[in-house]
Amino acid sequence: MSAVIESHHDDHHHGPAKGFSRWLYTTxxxxxxSLYLWFSFIMLFVGxxxxxxxxxxxxxxxxxxxxxxxxxxxxxxxxxxxxxxxxMPAFVxxxxxMIPMQIGAPDMALPRLNNLSFxxxxxxxxxxxxxxxxxxxxxxxxxxxxxxxxxxxxxxxVTFFIFSVxxxxxxxxxxxxxxxxxxxxxxxxxxxLMKMPLFVWSWLITAYLLIAxxxxxxxxxxxxxxxxxxxxxxxxxxGGGDPVLxxxxxxxxxxxxxxxxxxxxxxxxxxxxxxxxxKPIFGYSSxxxxxxxxxxxxxxxxxxxxxxxxxxxxxxxxxxYSTMLIAIPTGVKVFNWLSTMFRGSLTFETPMLFAxxxxxxxxxxxxxxxxxxxxxxxxxYHDTYFVVAHFHYVLVxxxxxxxxxxxxxxxxxxxxxxxxxxxxxTHFWLSFISVNLTFFPMHxxxxxxxxxxxxxxxxxxxxxxxxxxxxxxLFGLSQLLFLxxxxxxxxxxxxxxxxxxxGAKGKGxxxxxxxxAPYHTFETSPDLTKPQTNS
Amino acid sequence: xxxxxxxxxxxxxxxxxxxxxxxVNMSPGATALGQEIFGLHMTIFxxxxxxxVAVLGAMAFxxxxxxxxxxxxxxxxxxxxxxxxxxxxxxxxxxxxxxxxATITMIRxxxxxxxxxxxxxxxxxxxxxxxxxxxxxSFFSNLSTSLDERNNLAPKGENYLLEVDEHLVxxxxxxIRFLITANDVIHSWWVPDFAIKQDAIPGFVxxxxxxxxxxxIFRGQCTELCGQYHGYMPIVVxxxxxxxxxxxxxxxxxxxxxxxxxxxxxxxxxELMAMGEGVYQKNCVAxxxxxxxxxxxxxxxxxxxxxxxxxxxxxIEILMEGVQGAAMQSYAEQLTEVEIxxxxxxxxxxxxxxxxxxxxxxxxxxxxDYKTNKL
Numbered sequence: 001m002s003a004v005i006e007s008h009h010d011d012h013h014h015g016p017a018k019g020f021s022r023w024l025y026t027t028x029x030x031x032x033x034s035l036y037l038w039f040s041f042i043m044l045f046v047g048x049x050x051x052x053x054x055x056x057x058x059x060x061x062x063x064x065x066x067x068x069x070x071x072x073x074x075x076x077x078x079x080x081x082x083x084x085x086x087x088m089p090a091f092v093x094x095x096x097x098m099i100p101m102q103i104g105a106p107d108m109a110l111p112r113l114n115n116l117s118f119x120x121x122x123x124x125x126x127x128x129x130x131x132x133x134x135x136x137x138x139x140x141x142x143x144x145x146x147x148x149x150x151x152x153x154x155x156x157x158v159t160f161f162i163f164s165v166x167x168x169x170x171x172x173x174x175x176x177x178x179x180x181x182x183x184x185x186x187x188x189x190x191x192x193l194m195k196m197p198l199f200v201w202s203w204l205i206t207a208y209l210l211i212a213x214x215x216x217x218x219x220x221x222x223x224x225x226x227x228x229x230x231x232x233x234x235x236x237x238x239g240g241g242d243p244v245l246x247x248x249x250x251x252x253x254x255x256x257x258x259x260x261x262x263x264x265x266x267x268x269x270x271x272x273x274x275x276x277x278x279k280p281i282f283g284y285s286s287x288x289x290x291x292x293x294x295x296x297x298x299x300x301x302x303x304x305x306x307x308x309x310x311x312x313x314x315x316x317x318x319x320x321y322s323t324m325l326i327a328i329p330t331g332v333k334v335f336n337w338l339s340t341m342f343r344g345s346l347t348f349e350t351p352m353l354f355a356x357x358x359x360x361x362x363x364x365x366x367x368x369x370x371x372x373x374x375x376x377x378x379x380x381y382h383d384t385y386f387v388v389a390h391f392h393y394v395l396v397x398x399x400x401x402x403x404x405x406x407x408x409x410x411x412x413x414x415x416x417x418x419x420x421x422x423x424x425x426t427h428f429w430l431s432f433i434s435v436n437l438t439f440f441p442m443h444x445x446x447x448x449x450x451x452x453x454x455x456x457x458x459x460x461x462x463x464x465x466x467x468x469x470x471x472x473x474l475f476g477l478s479q480l481l482f483l484x485x486x487x488x489x490x491x492x493x494x495x496x497x498x499x500x501x502x503g504a505k506g507k508g509x510x511x512x513x514x515x516x517a518p519y520h521t522f523e524t525s526p527d528l529t530k531p532q533t534n535s
Numbered sequence: 536x537x538x539x540x541x542x543x544x545x546x547x548x549x550x551x552x553x554x555x556x557x558x559v560n561m562s563p564g565a566t567a568l569g570q571e572i573f574g575l576h577m578t579i580f581x582x583x584x585x586x587x588v589a590v591l592g593a594m595a596f597x598x599x600x601x602x603x604x605x606x607x608x609x610x611x612x613x614x615x616x617x618x619x620x621x622x623x624x625x626x627x628x629x630x631x632x633x634x635x636x637a638t639i640t641m642i643r644x645x646x647x648x649x650x651x652x653x654x655x656x657x658x659x660x661x662x663x664x665x666x667x668x669x670x671x672x673s674f675f676s677n678l679s680t681s682l683d684e685r686n687n688l689a690p691k692g693e694n695y696l697l698e699v700d701e702h703l704v705x706x707x708x709x710x711i712r713f714l715i716t717a718n719d720v721i722h723s724w725w726v727p728d729f730a731i732k733q734d735a736i737p738g739f740v741x742x743x744x745x746x747x748x749x750x751x752i753f754r755g756q757c758t759e760l761c762g763q764y765h766g767y768m769p770i771v772v773x774x775x776x777x778x779x780x781x782x783x784x785x786x787x788x789x790x791x792x793x794x795x796x797x798x799x800x801x802x803x804x805x806e807l808m809a810m811g812e813g814v815y816q817k818n819c820v821a822x823x824x825x826x827x828x829x830x831x832x833x834x835x836x837x838x839x840x841x842x843x844x845x846x847x848x849x850x851i852e853i854l855m856e857g858v859q860g861a862a863m864q865s866y867a868e869q870l871t872e873v874e875i876x877x878x879x880x881x882x883x884x885x886x887x888x889x890x891x892x893x894x895x896x897x898x899x900x901x902x903x904d905y906k907t908n909k910l
Contacts, residue, residue, distance in 0.1 A: 061691060061695060061696075062684070062685060062686070062687040062691065063685055063686050063687065067763075068763040068764060068765075068766065068767075069763040069830070072760070072762075072763055072765075135831075135832045136832050136833065140762075140763070141760065142760045146720075146721055146759070146760070148719070148720050148721070148737065149720040149721065149760065149761065149762060152720075153660075153719065153720050153762060153862065155833065156832075237736075237737040237738025237739070238737070238738070241738075242738070243721060243736050243737060243738065243739075244736060244739065277601075277609060278603075278609040279609045279610060279611070279612075279613070280611070280613040281613065282612070282613055282614065282615075283613070283614055283615075283619055284613065284614070285614075286619050308723060308732050308733055308734050309734045309736065309741075310733060310734065310736070310739060310741035310742075313641065313642065313645045316641060316645070317638060317641060320634070320637060320638075320641070321634060324630045324633065324634060325630070327626060327630060328623060328626045328627060328630070331622070331626045332619065332622070332623060332626075334590060335619075335622050336619075338590070338593060338594055338597060339615075339618070341594075341597045341598070341601060342597050342601065342610075343601055343609065343610035343612075344601050344609045344610070345601065345602075345603045345604070345607060345608065345609040346597075346598060346601050346602045346603055347602070347603045348602075356594075356598065359594065360591055360594060363587065363590050363591065364587060367583040367586060367587050368583070370579075370583055370633075371576075371579050371580065371583055374575065374576075374579050374633065374637045375637065375641050376572050376575060376637060376640040376641045376644050376730075377572060377575050377576045377579060377637070377640075379572065379644070379730055379731070379732045380561050380562075380572060380576065380727060380730055380732065382732055382758070383723060383725075383732075383758040383759060384758065444558065444559035444560075447559065447560050447561045448558050448559060448560065448561075448562075449561075449562065449727045449755075449756075451725070451756050451757070451758040451766075452758075453760045453765060453766075454756075454765060454766030455766050456685065456696060456766050456767075457696065457766070458694070458695055458696050458697045459691060459693065459695050460558060463558070464558070
C-alpha cells in the first residue's frame with residue numbers, strides 16, 4: 001500500500017464494529033488472535049478440570065470419585081483438549097497477533113480464511129464435548145486412540161470424535177496455509193528470510209509441519225470410520241487388517257505434532273531472553289537451522305513410540321539412533337539461550353521468569369526424552385508414568401509456560417496496559433513450585449513400575465501419587481491467578497509505553513508501534529532497507 | 536541459584552521422607568537381561584544427570600553473575616562459529632558414547648531362539664491366558680483382589696491389585712520363551728523384574744524370553760490401555776525348582792481329568808448355585824455388576840433379561856460362542872462345563888429372575904451335549 005492511497009481514504013479507516021458481530025464476522029488478525037487465545041484459555045480450564053478429576057481419583061489407592069470407565073473418558077479428553085484445544089490454538093492465536101506485526105504487514109494474507117479457521121474450532125470442540133451427554137459416554141480410548149480399542153471396541157460416540165478431529169484438522173490446515181502465505185508474501189521490504197524474527201521462523205516451519213501431517217491424521221481417522229461403519233478391515237486382524245498399521249500412521253502424524261507444540265515456543269523464548277538480557281540472540285542462524293533440523297528429523301523418528309510392538313531389530317536401532325540425533329539441535333538451542341544470557345544485563349520480570357523456567361525444565365524434559373530414546377531401556381519406561389512425566393515436562397513447563405510467557409510479554413502491547421507485576425511473579429512462583437511437585441515425582445513412580453492410564457494402583461505408589469495430586473491441585477488453582485491478572489490488566493492496568501520493556505529497543509517491529517497496537521498496523525510497510533531510527 | 540536449589544532439592548527431600556531406592560528407581564532385575572538393562576538405564580541416567588547438573592549449574596551461575604547492575608552494559612556479541620562447532624561435536628560424541636552400550640544390550644534382548652519351555656500368552660479383556668505349549672496345559676489368570684478392597688470397604692492387602700488366582704509357574708534355570716498375542720484389543724505384558732514388555736496384539740505373535748535362576752514371585756501389570764479394567768489385569772509369575780514345576784504340570788493335568796468326571800456327576804441345585812455365585816463373582820461382575828444390572832449401554836442387564844429368564848438354549852449359545860461385535864467373549868475355553876452350567880443356573884435364579892422367569896436349572900451335561908453336537 002502506498003502512502004498516497006492512505007492519505008486520501010480517511011473515511012475508509014474504521015475501527016472494530018460493535019457487539020457480538022464484531023467477533024463473528026471479524027477478519028482482523030488482532031481480533032482473531034484474541035479469539036484464539038481466549039478460546040484456548042477457556043479450554044485450558046476445561047481440560048484442567050479433567051486433570052483435577054484424574055488427580056482426585058489417584059489421590060489414594062482404591063476407587064475414589066469416578067468409575068474406571070469415566071476415568072478413561074477423562075484421560076482421553078484431557079489429552080485431546082490440551083493438545084488440540086489449548087496448546088495449538090494458543091500458538092495460532094499468538095501467530096495471528098504477532099506475525100503481521102513482526103514482519104511489518106497490515107494483516108494476515110487471507111483474512112476470511114482466518115475467520116473460518118477459528119470459528120470451526122468451537123464447533124469441533126462442541127461436538128467432542130457433547131459426547132459426554134450421549135449414550136455410551138465420551139471417547140475412552142486415550143488421546144492416541146489405538147485400534148481396535150477405538151474401532152471395534154469403541155463406544156458409539158467414536159463417530160462424533162472422528163468428525164470432530166476432521167474439523168480440527170481442517171482448521172489447522174487453513175491456519176497454516178494462511179501463515180505460510182503471509183510470511184512468504186507480506187514481509188516488509190528489506191526483511192529477508194534470514195532477518196525474520198525467530199518467532200516468525202519457528203511458525204513458518206511449524207506451519208509446513210502442520211500441512212504435512214494433518215492430512216495423515218485425517219487419513220487415520222477416515223480409515224477408522226471405514227472400519228466402523230463400512231465393513232473395511234484396515235485395522236481389524238480378523239479381516240486381514242493390521243492393528244500396528246494404525247500406530248505407524250498415527251505416530252507419523254503424532255511425532256511431528258509433538259514438535260508443532262514446541263517449535264513456536266522456541267521462537268517465543270528466544271525473543272524474551274534477548275529482550276531481558278539486553279543483548280541480541282546468540283547464534284541466530286544456528287537457531288534457524290536447529291529448528292529446521294528438528295522439524296526434518298521429526299519425520300523419521302515416529303516408531304520410537306512403538307518400541308514394544310515387536311519391530312525387527314533393524315527398525316529398533318534405526319529409530320533409536322534417529323531419535324538420539326534430535327538431541328543435537330535441541331542442545332544447540334539450549335546452549336544458545338545460555339550464551340545469550342551470558343554477559344548480558346539480566347532482569348527478571350514475569351515473562352523472563354517463565355522463559356528461564358522454560359529453559360531449565362525443558363532441559364529436564366529433553367534429558368528424560370534422551371533416556372526414552374534408548375530402545376532397550378525403553379522396554380522398562382514405555383507406557384509408565386516415566387513417559388507421563390517426560391511429556392508433561394516438555395508440554396507444561398515447556399509449551400504452556402512459553403505461552404504464558406508470551407502473554408505476559410506482549411499483553412501490554414495488545415492492551416496498552418501493564419499487568420500487575422507482583423501478581424505475575426506470584427503466579428510464576430506458585431506455578432513453578434507446583435509444576436515440579438506435580439510432575440517430578442511421576443519419574444519415580446514410573447521407574448518403580450506404575451503403568452499410565454490406570455484408575456487405581458498398587459500400595460507402593462501411594463505416597464508419591466498423593467504428592468503429585470497436591471501439586472496438581474495447586475497448579476490448577478494458580479492458573480486462576482493468571483486469569484485474574486489478565487482481566488485486571490485489561491480493565492484496570494496502568495498505561496504502557498510503546499516500547500514496554502527497557503530491553504525491547506531494536507528487538508522487533510512490534511515495539512515501534514503504539515501500545516495498544518492500532519487496529520490496523522503497518523498500512524504502510526516500514527522500509528527496512530533504510531537505516532532504522534530506533535535501532 | 537534458586538532454580539538449582541529447587542530442582543535438585545526436590546527429589547532428595549522426598550527421598551529422605553519416603554522409603555528406599557526401590558520406590559524411586561527401576562527394578563534392578565531378577566534375570567541376567569533384567570540386570571543388564573538396569574545397568575544400561577543407570578549409565579544413561581548418570582550421563583543425563585551430569586549433563587543436567589552442568590547445564591543448570593551454568594545457568595544458575597549466569598543468572599546470578601550477570602543480573603543487571605548499575606553502570607554495567609550488556610555485551611554486544613551474538614555469534615561464535617568456533618563455540619557452536621565445538622559443542623555440536625561434543626553432543627555428537629556423547630551420543631555415540633551412549634549408543635554403543637545401548638546397541639549391544641538391544642541385540643542381546645532380541646535373541647529369539649526357541650526356549651526349553653514355550654508359553655503362549657494371550658491377553659483378553661481383562662485377564663491373561665497361559666498355555667504351556669509342550670504340556671498342553673492352559674488356564675486363565677484373573678485379578679484376585681476383592682471388590683471390597685477396591686471400594687475401600689476392606690483394608691487393602693500388601694499386594695493390592697498385584698495378585699491373581701492362578702500364578703504363571705515357571706521352572707528355574709530353564710530358558711522360557713513367551714509367545715505373546717491378544718484376543719480382542721491390544722494389551723501389553725510387562726514383568727519389570729524380567730525387563731520384558733511386549734505388546735499383545737490381535738493377529739500378531741510377539742516374543743520375549745527369560746531365564747530365572749532363583750525361585751521367587753514376580754509381579755507385573757498390563758501396560759497398554761485396553762478398556763475400562765485396564766488397571767485390573769496384573770501378572771504374577773512364580774519361579775519354582777524344576778521338581779516343583781513338574782509337580783505343578785502333573786497337578787494341572789489331573790485337574791483337567793477330574794473336571795471331566797465332574798461333568799458326569801449329578802448336581803443339586805444348591806451345589807450349582809454355590810459354585811455359580813463364585814464363577815459369577817470372578818468372571819462376570821466386571822461388566823454385568825454384582826446386582827446383575829449391567830452398565831448401560833455397553834453391558835446389558837441380566838436381571839430381568841428375557842434370554843436369561845426364558846431362553847436357556849440361547850443363553851448357553853451366548854456363553855459358548857460370545858457375541859459378535861460386543862464385549863461378550865466366548866467362555867467355552869475359559870470355564871469348564873460345570874462352571875458354565877453353574878453360572879447360567881445362578882443367573883436364572885438370582886435377582887428375582889426365578890420369580891419372573893422359569894428359574895430352570897442347567898446341568899453340566901447339557902453344556903457337554905452342546906459341545907458334542909457342535910463337533
